[in-house]
Structure formats: C-alpha cells, structure tokens
Amino acid sequence: MLEPIIASRLQFALTTVVHIIFPVMSMGLAPFLIYFTWKDIRTSEPIYEQLRRFWTRIFAISFVVGTVTGIVLEFEFGTNFAAFSTTAGELFGGPLALEGMMAFMLEATFLGIFVFGRERVGDVLYMVSAVAVGVGTWLSAVWILIANSWMQTPRGYELITENGQPVVMLVDPLAAYLNPRFFWMFVHMQNAAVESVALIMTGLGAYFVFRHHVWGYSIEHVDFWEATLKFGLIALIITAPLQVIHGDLYARHVFETQPQKFAAMEAIWETDSYVPEYLIAFPTSVQDILDPRAKNIFGIGIPGGASWLASGGDPQATIRGLEEFEGPQPPVALVFWSFRIMVALGFWFLLLAVWGAHRWWRGELLEDDLLHKALMVSTPLGILAVELGWVVTEVGRQPWVIQDVMKTRAGVSPGLTSAEATTTLAGFAIVYLGLLVLYVYVVARIIRTGPPDVSDPGATDRPEGSSREARVDD
Incomplete structure (x- = not known):
C-alpha cells in the first residue's frame, strides 16, 4: 500500500493528465467553430457547413467526457485533500463555484442549440449559440486558472487561525483573483489549446491529402481535408510564434516569483552566473537522468541563455541554485526533462509553421510529402506539450500546494488511510484510462466516417425547402 500523500498525489495527477485532454480540445476548437459557423451563414458555401458539422461532433464528445472527468477532480479536493480545502476553501471555492454557475451553465445551455438546433432556430440565434458556447468554454478556463494561479502566487489574503488550524481569509478579491500569475497562465494555456487543435487538424488533413495526392488513392471529400489542412496551418502560423515569445516572457515571470521552480527547470543546484x-x-x-545538473548535461544550448532569460537581457545574471532553498526540493529530474521536451516541441511547432507557410506560398503545400509526414507525426504532440507544461507548473512548485503558505503533505485529508488511497487510485486508473480509450475510439469513428455529404438533402441539418435568405431576418 502507498502512503496517503503519495497515492493522493498520483491519483490527482492521473485524473488531471487524462482530464486536461478534453478541455484542450473544447477550448481549441471553439474559435474554429465560431468562424466556421459565421462563414457558413454568410457565404452558404457547403465546405463551411461540412467543417462546422464535422468538428462540432468532436467538440460535443469532448465537452461531455470533459464534464464527467472534471467533476470528479473537484470532489477529490474533499476526499483526498480535505485539509487543503479547509484552509483555502474561502478563496479556492469561489472561482470553482463561479466556473460551474457562470461558465458551465452558459456553455451547457447553448450547446444544445448549437449541436441540435440548426434546423429549429434562425441564423442570428444560431450564431449567438456558437459564440456563447465558445465564450463559455474559455470563461471556464478563466475561473479554473484564477484558482490555480492563486496557488502559484497567492495574493489578497490573510492567514488566520480557527480552531487551531490555519485558514486563508479573503481580504482583497481583486488582488487574489487578478494575481500576478493569472495573465501568464491564461494566455499560455489558451494559445496552447488552439495550437494543439491546429496540429490535430493539420495532421488529419495532411494524412488524407497525402493519400490522395501522393499515393493516388481516391479520397471522398478531399476538398474538405484540404481545407482542414489549410485552416489548421493558418492557426499554427499564428499560435506557434506567439507561444514561443510568450513562453520566454512567462519563464522570466517564474524566475521572479518562484525562483526555486526556475532553478529546478534549469537543474541548477549551485548559485551561478x-x-x-x-x-x-x-x-x-x-x-544524470535521475539527478540532472546543468554542468553535467551535454546538450545544444545558448551560452548564458538561462541567465539572459531570467534577467531579461543580461547573460551574466546570477541564478540562485536549489541548494540555497531550505527544505525538500521539487523532483528536479521530472521538472527539468519535462521543461526541455516542452521547449523543444515549441520550436518544432514553429518550424512546422514556417515550413508550411513557405510551401503554401510556393504553391506546393498539397504536394510536399515530407511536410505531410512531419505534420502527421506531430498530430498528438500539441497535447503532449500541454501535459508537459502542466507537469512543470504543478510538480515544479513542490513541496508547496500553496506557494510559501501550505505544503502538500499538510493538505492531505487527515483521516485518509493507505488502503483507501491506494484502492481509489487503482479504481480511478481503470475508469479514466477506459474513458480515454472510449473517447479515442469514438473520435476515430467520426474521422473514419468523414464529413457529411451536404449535397444530400437527407444528410443536411437544415429542413428541406428552407432557405438561408428566409432565416437571415428571423
């Protein structure tokens, strides 16, 4: 049996790693669906109806599975981390409640119209439903990231004692909710979600285009997959450089607010310049894998780059080493390698964006088989980069659950036994991995089925005999 602290952390990590996939899909697809819906209404071109209907199916299944897996995460604060909930409940509970009452309800209310109501409502209301679903999806991230960012850089609170236990009392909601980390986390996360979906779209589009143009297979709706490839590439061209630039600024912010985490990200044990x-x-x-140290690692890097990154331009700047921080250290190997791989993936995505843009400009986007293979291989890598980013974010701040306020060990439910924690960990592993397999199976079925044939009146979601012109003024 595992210790309650170990089993609880593993359980929360497992459920988070699986759950995050579905919000990434929902948040990343939201801007695409709003655009496809607007173009479908404005132009009446069949390709936009196909794009809207096809990706709405994947959005809907992502929303459903994300809701199921996300609710369980909130219950885990009570079952596994009751002491943390008692201490931080006044501040932490508010954003989570608002996420449910405001964002989730907005998204859930209009999702039914957006998925099933195209033939029942007019164009204006349908466009409103698309925007409301997209806004609700992103608003959900606002409240979740407010709660998490406060744990990274807590502000606007006082620590008092009630019944012999420390309790966080909210004294300045604006300072707490608009804490220094929120902006960085929100921009980085939302851009990463769109980038991840862009990689999935380019990968899928490249696969079918490759089979059609390179292997010579007859692919039904090849124009749909060509459009998918191009729209995904446009998004990648926008998001990939933004992610690299913002990531650089974000790392500098981490150095200023969580120097111990930054030292773990760079595997710096001794203070150095x-x-x-x-x-x-x-x-x-x-x-060196298990205990990486910057001086012992062989690699390709920029001399003085970490110092320049931390200081904002001085390659001679000094970085505090981990040995200067008292108490337990973060799992340096996990944080260091996760950060390295995430950064490498970020530059790979940037290379793909530049490569794709160049081939498109040359008029060779649909014939470059090497680019198609690179995009196909990269299809799941955006999701992987998000997972690694969260490993750096959450594992890097250990041993603190609330930075410099409460340690993770102190936040575990006091009555939780090793048997209970280990048993629930095994149960959650089976259920969550099963849900992930089922999700992948359903999405694969949707992809294999392909886009709807909108030329067939029976396949369209508009009533026979209806006209767009008649509904524009509805």
Missing part, C-alpha cells in the same frame, strides 16, 4: 539555456539536452549517464 552565465548559465546556458539548453534547447536540446542529453544525459551523459543514467545518474
């Missing part, structure tokens, strides 16, 4: 930033790093021994 002119610290290199390794874009690609290789361990020189097994020991």
